[in-house]
Amino acid sequence: MTEDARAITILMAEDDPEDRMLTKEAFQEARLANELRFVEDGEELMDYLRREGKYAQPDSAPRPGLILLDLNMPKKDGREALKEIKSHPELHRIPVTVLTTSEAEEDIYRSYDMGVNSYITKPVTFEGLVDVMKTLKKYWFEIVDLPPQGREE
Amino acid sequence: MREDALSRVRNPITLLTAILALTAVVVVWLGWHAWGSYQEAKTTTEQRLRIGELRGIIVHLDEVLTMSARMAAATGDLRWEERYREFEPQLDTAIKEAMELAPEAYAGEAAAETDVANIKLVQMENRAFDLVRQGRANEAQAVLFSDEYERQKQIYAQGMTHFAEHQELHLRLGELRGIIIHLDEVLTMSARMAAATGDPQWEPRYRGYEPQLDAAIKEAIGLAHSAQAARAAAKTDAANIRLVTMENRAFDLVSQGRTDEARVVLFSDEYEEQKLVYADGMSKFATALSDAISADLKREQRGALLSISSVLLLIPFLIVGWLVVFRAVGRWETTLTENSRRLTEQAGELAELNRDLDQKVLERTRELEESDAKVRLLLSSTAEAIYGLDLDGNCTFCNPACLQALGYNDEGDVLGKNMHHLIHHTRSDGTPYPVEECRINKAFRQGVETHADDEVLWRAAGGSFPAEYWSYPMRRGSEIVGCVVTFLDITERKAAEEQLKHYAERLRASNLELEHFASVASHDLQEPLRKIQAFGDRLKAKSADALSGDGRDYLERMLDASSRMKALINDLLSYARVTTKAEPFSLVDLAEVTRRVLSDLEARIEQLGARVEVGDLPAIDADPTQMRQLLQNLIGNALKFHRDGVPPVVKIHAAAPEDKARLAGPGARPGGFCRITVEDNGIGFDERYRDRIFDPFQRLHGRGDYGGTGMGLAICRKIAERHGGSITAQSTPGKGSAFIVTLPAEQPMREAA
Numbered sequence: 007m008t009e010d011a012r013a014i015t016i017l018m019a020e021d022d023p024e025d026r027m028l029t030k031e032a033f034q035e036a037r038l039a040n041e042l043r044f045v046e047d048g049e050e051l052m053d054y055l056r057r058e059g060k061y062a063q064p065d066s067a068p069r070p071g072l073i074l075l076d077l078n079m080p081k082k083d084g085r086e087a088l089k090e091i092k093s094h095p096e097l098h099r100i101p102v103t104v105l106t107t108s109e110a111e112e113d114i115y116r117s118y119d120m121g122v123n124s125y126i127t128k129p130v131t132f133e134g135l136v137d138v139m140k141t142l143k144k145y146w147f148e149i150v151d152l153p154p155q156g157r158e159e
Numbered sequence: 160m161r162e163d164a165l166s167r168v169r170n171p172i173t174l175l176t177a178i179l180a181l182t183a184v185v186v187v188w189l190g191w192h193a194w195g196s197y198q199e200a201k202t203t204t205e206q207r208l209r210i211g212e213l214r215g216i217i218v219h220l221d222e223v224l225t226m227s228a229r230m231a232a233a234t235g236d237l238r239w240e241e242r243y244r245e246f247e248p249q250l251d252t253a254i255k256e257a258m259e260l261a262p263e264a265y266a267g268e269a270a271a272e273t274d275v276a277n278i279k280l281v282q283m284e285n286r287a288f289d290l291v292r293q294g295r296a297n298e299a300q301a302v303l304f305s306d307e308y309e310r311q312k313q314i315y316a317q318g319m320t321h322f323a324e325h326q327e328l329h330l331r332l333g334e335l336r337g338i339i340i341h342l343d344e345v346l347t348m349s350a351r352m353a354a355a356t357g358d359p360q361w362e363p364r365y366r367g368y369e370p371q372l373d374a375a376i377k378e379a380i381g382l383a384h385s386a387q388a389a390r391a392a393a394k395t396d397a398a399n400i401r402l403v404t405m406e407n408r409a410f411d412l413v414s415q416g417r418t419d420e421a422r423v424v425l426f427s428d429e430y431e432e433q434k435l436v437y438a439d440g441m442s443k444f445a446t447a448l449s450d451a452i453s454a455d456l457k458r459e460q461r462g463a464l465l466s467i468s469s470v471l472l473l474i475p476f477l478i479v480g481w482l483v484v485f486r487a488v489g490r491w492e493t494t495l496t497e498n499s500r501r502l503t504e505q506a507g508e509l510a511e512l513n514r515d516l517d518q519k520v521l522e523r524t525r526e527l528e529e530s531d532a533k534v535r536l537l538l539s540s541t542a543e544a545i546y547g548l549d550l551d552g553n554c555t556f557c558n559p560a561c562l563q564a565l566g567y568n569d570e571g572d573v574l575g576k577n578m579h580h581l582i583h584h585t586r587s588d589g590t591p592y593p594v595e596e597c598r599i600n601k602a603f604r605q606g607v608e609t610h611a612d613d614e615v616l617w618r619a620a621g622g623s624f625p626a627e628y629w630s631y632p633m634r635r636g637s638e639i640v641g642c643v644v645t646f647l648d649i650t651e652r653k654a655a656e657e658q659l660k661h662y663a664e665r666l667r668a669s670n671l672e673l674e675h676f677a678s679v680a681s682h683d684l685q686e687p688l689r690k691i692q693a694f695g696d697r698l699k700a701k702s703a704d705a706l707s708g709d710g711r712d713y714l715e716r717m718l719d720a721s722s723r724m725k726a727l728i729n730d731l732l733s734y735a736r737v738t739t740k741a742e743p744f745s746l747v748d749l750a751e752v753t754r755r756v757l758s759d760l761e762a763r764i765e766q767l768g769a770r771v772e773v774g775d776l777p778a779i780d781a782d783p784t785q786m787r788q789l790l791q792n793l794i795g796n797a798l799k800f801h802r803d804g805v806p807p808v809v810k811i812h813a814a815a816p817e818d819k820a821r822l823a824g825p826g827a828r829p830g831g832f833c834r835i836t837v838e839d840n841g842i843g844f845d846e847r848y849r850d851r852i853f854d855p856f857q858r859l860h861g862r863g864d865y866g867g868t869g870m871g872l873a874i875c876r877k878i879a880e881r882h883g884g885s886i887t888a889q890s891t892p893g894k895g896s897a898f899i900v901t902l903p904a905e906q907p908m909r910e911a912a
Contacts, residue, residue: 024690031697078682107682107689130689130725132696 011147014071015041018105019051019087021079025128028135029074036139040147043070048082051075052090055097070100071152072142075122077106077113085116092121099153101146105138175488179481186474193467201460206260213257215337220250221280221315222341225303226348228284231291232299233356240288247281276314283308335379340441342372343399347425347434350406353413354421362410369403387447395440401433544648547633549641552577552600564648566619578644587615587625603632603642612649625653674739681732688728691721723868730870733788734855737877742782744882744906749776749786749835753811756790763798767807774812777833780906785878790837792871793898797839799865800896808840832884833904838897843890852888875900882906 016038020026026044033042045051053059054067061067073091077084084104092098101123106113109127117125129135146152223246231239254277283302290299302308345368353361376399380392405424412421424430538545544561546554554573565582567573573581579594586592592614594600602609612627628646632639695718703711753773757764764771771794794809801807814834844852844859851857853876858869872886875898879886883903890896 022686024693028693028697107685110678128689130692132693132700135693 011152012039014147014152015043015068016072016074017043017045017051017054017070018074018076019045019048019079019084020074020076020105021046022076025076028132029139032132032135032139035136036143038139038143041068043068047079048084048087051087052082055091055094055100072146073100073102074105075102077104077108077117085113085120088117088120088122101150101152103142103146175481175485179485182477182481183474186470186477190467190470190474193463193470196463210257210260212337213253213260214334215340216253217250217257217337219337219341219344220246220253222345222348224250224284225280225312226345226352228287229300229303230348230352230355232287232296232303233352235291235294235296237288237291240291243284243288272314276311279311280308280315283311331378331382335375335382336441338375339372339379342368342375343437343441346372346406347402350409351422351425354409354418354425357413357416357418357421359414362413365406365410372399387443387450391440391443391447394443395437398433398437398440402430402437405430405433542647543645545643545645546573546578547641547643548578548599548603550604550639552579552594554578554581555641561646564624564646565616572619582616582618583614584617585615585623587613587623599628599630599642599644602630603639606632606634606639608632616646624648624650627652670739673735677732677735677739681728684728685725688721688725692718692725695721727868727870730868730874734870734874734877737785737788737874737881740784741881742784744780744782746778747781747783747786748778749781749790749813750778752783752786753790753794756787756794759791760794760798763795767798767801769798769801769807769809771809772811774810776811776813776835777904779833779902779904781882781902782878785881789875789878789900792875793837793900796871796898797837797841797896799867800839800841802840802842802893805840810836810838812836831904832901835900835902836897837900838895840895843892843894843896844888845892846888846890849888849890853886 018026018029020029030042043054045054050059051073054061055070057064057067075084075088079087084106088102088104090097091100091102098121102121104113104117104122104125105128106126107128114125126138129138224243227239227243227246231237231243283305287299287302290296290302346365349361349365349368353359353365376392376395380389405427409421409424412418412424538556538558539560541558542560544558544564546557546561549555553575554577557570557573562568562570562573565573577594579592579597579600583597583599584592598609598611598614601607609630610628612625614626614628615623616626616628617623625648626646627649628644630642630644633641633643695714698706699711699714699718703714706714750773753776757771757773763769790811794811797809798807813836848859852859853872855873856869857873858867876886879900879902883906884901886898886900888896888898
C-alpha cells in the first residue's frame, strides 16, 4: 500500500471526449478521490510527461502515479507513446495500464511486449466501466506498492 | 576355284611322274652310256692295241715276205716261197683287219698309194718266185733288189707311217712290240743272208736296223712303266746281246770269207736257243706290255664300271626316294582332296552364313535406319532444345530446337564446339562463369543428373535468355561417355513468374489494405455503438425512473439494436478476416482443436446438460485459427439449436482421408479429402434451405428465437472454400441435423499467400 494514495495523480490519454466524460463519471461512481488529468493524444501525453510544449510550465504537469492509455489516438497513438514512455530512463517506471476498445490479440501482445503493466479492454457497459475503476483503485492503490515519487524531481 | 586347286594338285603329280620317268630315263641313259663308254673304251683300247699289234705284224710280215722272197732269190730254194705263201695270207688278213679297225687311217690318197704299192710289191715278188722256179735266180734277185722294188717298199713304208701317226700310248706299245719283233727278224735274216750268200752288203743293212731295234726296245721299256715289262725287256736284252755277239762274229767270219763257219754260227743250237730266249723274252715283254695296257684298260674299265655301279646303286635310292616322294605326294594329294572337299563344304556353309548375315545386316540396317529416323524425328519435333556433349564438353549433336533457341542457322556452327564457352560462359548478373564451376560439367563428370533454372544461356547474336536445363550423363556400360542436355527458354515463364509475384504482392498489399480498412472500419463503426450502449446504460441507470414504461421499452430496444449491430459488425469482420487474416496452412490436429473448442464451450455444455461425442479426427493441412472458428461455429450451432427439453447430443466424427475412391474427381487432391461431420439431435431444418443457410445474414428463424447474426455458417463455408473444400448440410426437421465439412488432407503449398 502506498502512502497517501489519494495524492497520486492519474493521467489518462483518451482522444474521445465522450469516453473521457464517461470515465470521469465512472471514476466518481467508484469514489476515486485522485486527481484525474486528461490528455487527448500521444503528443500531448509526451509533452505532459516531458513537461514540454504547453506543459512546459512547472506545476502544470504533476507527475502521474498511473497512466491510463488508450491505444487509438490521433497524431501519436498509444502504442508509440507507450514505446517512448517505456524506453525513457525516467518515465518507464510509471505504471501504465492500457485501456482500449481494441481486444486485438496483437495489440495485447505488443503492449506487453513493450512493457505495459496491464491491459484492459474497455467494458461495453457503464457498470462495467465503474467496476473497472473500482478494481483499479483497489489494485493499484490498496494492494500494489507504487514506486516512490520523491526522487524523480 | 576348287578345280584349279585340284588341278594344281594333279599337275604336280603328273609333273612328278614325268620327272620320275625322266630321271629313270636319264639314269638308264647314263647307265647305258657308261656301259657303252666302258664297252667302247674296252673296244677302243683293245682295238688300238690290236691296231698297234697289227701294224707291227703287218710291218713284220711284210719284211718277212720280202725276206722270204729275197732268200728265195738268193738261194734259189723254193722252200722260201712256201714260207712266203704261208705268210702272205696272214699279211692280207692283218691288213684287212687293220683296215676294219682303223678305217680312217686307211682313208685318203696315202692309203690308196699304199695299196697300190702293196699290189706292185706282191706282183714283183710273185715274178721273182716265178723266176726262181724257172731257175733264173739272178733275175729274181735283180727284181727284188731293184730300185722299183725299193721305191715301192718306201711308199709302202710311208703308208705304214701314217698308220703309226696315231701316237697313243698303248697303240705305240703295240706298235713297238710289232716293230721289235719285225726288226729282230730282219736282223736275223740279214745275218743269215750274209752267212748264206757271203755278200758283205747285208752287214750294213744289219747295222742299219740294229740301233732301231735298240731304240724301239728302250722306247718300249720307257713307255711300259711296268716292272714286269722291264724285267722281260732285260731278259730280252741279255739274249739280244748274245745274238748280236753271234751275229757280229758271223759278219766277221763272212768278211774273212769263212761263210760256212758263219752259217754254222747263225744256224747253231745256241743261236736258236738264244733266239728262243729272245722270242720268249719278247713274248713276255709283249705280255707285260699287254698286261700294262690291259691294266690301263682294266683301270678304265674299272672306272667305267664304278660309274655304272654308282649309277646302278643310285637307282634304288632314287627309286626309293621317288617312291617316298610319290607316296608323300599321294598322301598329300589325298589330304588335299580331303581338305578341298572339306573346304568346299565349309565354303558352302560360309556362303550360306554369309547370306544369312547379309540378310540380318540388311534387316538391322533397316531397323537402325528406322530407329535413327525416329530419333531424328523426335529430336526435330520436340520443342525442347537438346544437345549432347562429349567428355571434353564439346557438342556432339544438337536438334533443330536447340539451334533455333540459340540463334544458330547451321549445325556446323555448334558441332564440335565447347558448349560452356559458347553459350554458358557468363552468369545472369554479368560475371564470368568459369567452366570449373559449371554445374553441367561437374554433374556429368561425376555421373550425376543436374537441373537448374536460375542461369542464362547466350545466343549467337550475343544476348542472353534465362533457361531451365536438365543434364543427364550418358553411359556406355559403367563408363560415362558424355552427357545430354535439354533446356527450355523460360523467358516467358520468368516473366510470368515475375508477374505472378507482382500480383501476389499486390494481392497481399490489397489484403493488408482491406484488413486495415476492415479493422479500422469495424473499430470506427463500433465506437458510436459503444457510445449508444454506454449512454443508454447511463440513461437506464440514472433516469430510468424518469422514463415512462414505453420510454424504458424504447430504451431497451435501442440498446438491443445497438448490441445486434455490434455483433453484426464483429461477424462481418470475422467474415472478412477469413481472407485477410488467413494464416499459412500447417498440420492441424483437428482432435486437439475440438478439445479446445469444447473446453471454451464447457459452461454452455454443462448448462444445457449436453453430451458431446468426439470420434477419431485426423490431422490435416489447415489454418489453425480458422479450423477453430469452423468447429466453434458448428458445435455452437449444434448446442444452440437444441430441442426444447431435449438435452443436445452432439457427435463429431470424420471419414478417413484414405477414402479417395469415393471422393476422386475434378479437384481431387493427392492426399484425398477428409469429411468431418457434426451432427446433432436438435430442431433440424427443411432441406429446401440447405444452400441458403450458408449465405451471409441468412436466418431461418426470427431474431428473437435464436440468437446469432446468420453469419456463422457463411463464415464456415468461406473457411471450407478457402481450404479448397466444401460444406453441406443434411437435416430432418424435428430430428436433428448433420453438417459435413469436406477438406483436403493435404494442401499443395503449406504457405498460403
